[in-house]
Amino acid sequence: xxxxxxxxxxxxxxxxxxxLVLGILMxxxxxxxxxxxxxxxxxxxxxxxxxxxxxxxxxxxxxxxQQIYELEKxxxxxxxxxxxxxxxxxxxxxxxxxxxxxxGLTDVEGPGIIITLDDSKIPAQPNVDPNSFLLHxxxxxQVINELRAAGAEAIAINDQRVVSTTEIRCAGPTISINNTRxxxxxxxxxxxxxxxxxxxxxxxxxxxxxxxxxSIEVKIEEASKVVIPRYTGSLxxxxxxxxxxxx
Amino acid sequence: xxVLVVALLVGILIGLFIPISIPQDYSSYVAVGLLAALDSxxxxxxxxxxxxxxxxxxxxGFVGNTLIAMLLAYMGDMLGxxxxxxAVVAFGVRIFQNFGEMRRSILIKNKSFSKxxxxx
Numbered sequence: 001x002x003x004x005x006x007x008x009x010x011x012x013x014x015x016x017x018x019x020l021v022l023g024i025l026m027x028x029x030x031x032x033x034x035x036x037x038x039x040x041x042x043x044x045x046x047x048x049x050x051x052x053x054x055x056x057x058x059x060x061x062x063x064x065x066q067q068i069y070e071l072e073k074x075x076x077x078x079x080x081x082x083x084x085x086x087x088x089x090x091x092x093x094x095x096x097x098x099x100x101x102x103x104g105l106t107d108v109e110g111p112g113i114i115i116t117l118d119d120s121k122i123p124a125q126p127n128v129d130p131n132s133f134l135l136h137x138x139x140x141x142q143v144i145n146e147l148r149a150a151g152a153e154a155i156a157i158n159d160q161r162v163v164s165t166t167e168i169r170c171a172g173p174t175i176s177i178n179n180t181r182x183x184x185x186x187x188x189x190x191x192x193x194x195x196x197x198x199x200x201x202x203x204x205x206x207x208x209x210x211x212x213x214x215s216i217e218v219k220i221e222e223a224s225k226v227v228i229p230r231y232t233g234s235l236x237x238x239x240x241x242x243x244x245x246x247x
Numbered sequence: 248x249x250v251l252v253v254a255l256l257v258g259i260l261i262g263l264f265i266p267i268s269i270p271q272d273y274s275s276y277v278a279v280g281l282l283a284a285l286d287s288x289x290x291x292x293x294x295x296x297x298x299x300x301x302x303x304x305x306x307x308g309f310v311g312n313t314l315i316a317m318l319l320a321y322m323g324d325m326l327g328x329x330x331x332x333x334a335v336v337a338f339g340v341r342i343f344q345n346f347g348e349m350r351r352s353i354l355i356k357n358k359s360f361s362k363x364x365x366x367x
Binding site for chain 1: 254257269271277280302306
């Protein structure tokens, strides 16, 4: 092992072999550590990329909605111009407008009420289930049901038009309406006779009484003009077909 | 001595160019094992300088320490105790100690030191 010795002894050879193995292991380990760091960075980059993609898609969605709106305006123009051509098409168009109102496919306005519902502002107390002081899907459903029974002709929750396919469903801390999630407060607009609508909600033992028991924040205002937007969801039907004659 | 340095460099180069790396799961154990091996080498260099180097002690220490260190790290993972830290501390301290002794013996050989400086 002395520096003067030129010819390696057996011991030196053994040590050299061990060192060779050590060197191999060392560089392999260094490579492996580098790889793992790269992997971590890749994962981070992927998450950022996905977040960007989501934002991009959201923007695209907004643009596409705008496009739909514009195309529908065009259709309406064509229908109007067609209606001016003949009596038959005019009648058809009137029919179409009625159906559209019923289906919630047009923006509508009229007298009605605006109801604002919010979770209880009372601080949480021990031994009391905090859930009972929050708004649930069932509360909203009951309000909607009451409004319909009182003759509401158009209803929207947070500007989501309530149509025949609308779901009002608990989705964790939010409520899903037309497949869009909302958290409190909920602003429900309804068009109809304001007096009747208001009274139907406020009758003794009615839904508002029940909500106030749990100190849910309720505000009802009558309005001479309520604007309710159209249903913006898709109109694609995968299963339902119009029944053909004689089948 | 030159043979040893060459062997180490050749090993490093081989490791760099073969397309294999340590699997992620074993990476931490290998790291501890490498530390143990490094400690053995420093020990060998020191005893070589002092002139009481024995090949069998070196090889048994090199292989044994490496294996035990890896086993410790593995056991620690199993038991939920970071046992590998014991190996890191023990071998780390030893490496510095050996290096210090080597430094002293080399410097004392080359120059005549006063006793005061020797004890620093």
